């Protein structure tokens with residue numbers, strides 16, 4: 631832990647999580663893994679999407695931070711287990727349980743065992759902005775070009 635590391639309040643909503651709290655796996659890890667709080671194995675057929683409990687609530691509180699729930703690359707690439715919402719965005723004022731929308735986008739059934747590390751939680755900086763309504767912008771180099779306007783190579 632570095633001295634400047636922000637501290638976030640976390641409620642443990644299920645005692646099963648006590649011994650397996652999320653942690654950074656290495657010094658340079660960007661995310662900490664979230665486990666599936668399940669009473670029994672959960673088999674997802676191809677195309678199935680289920681909301682899975684994590685047993686944890688994290689109150690970020692600081693509006694200049696947000697949480698993100700992201701897939702784990704091994705599960706996503708090897709097994710097609712990703713998120714039903716693609717990315718979960720956790721508001722700084724959210725105090726409820728972190729939930730994982732798990733989606734089997736693959737072609738084979740996949741069984742999630744209880745307390746499997748299913749997704750990862752990343753805290754990112756956020757800037758809240760104010761919008762000034764204008765009629766026109768000062769021209770930029772890109773202008774309204776997008777969606778491949780700069781070419782493929």
Ligand SMILES: O=c1ccn([C@H]2C[C@H](O)[C@@H](COP(=O)(O)OP(=O)(O)OP(=O)(O)O)O2)c(=O)[nH]1
Nearest residue numbers: 699715717718719720721724727728729730731
């Ligand atoms: O994967 C996720 C995504 C969201 N949330 C929680 C935290 C987040 O702060 C809240 C609302 O998420 P979001 O704003 O993305 O959903 P919404 O459909 O816009 O709901 P709301 O009307 O409550 O904002 O739901 C999760 O637990 N897991």
Ligand SMILES: [Mg+2]
Nearest residue numbers: 719720721724
């Ligand atoms: Mg919302």
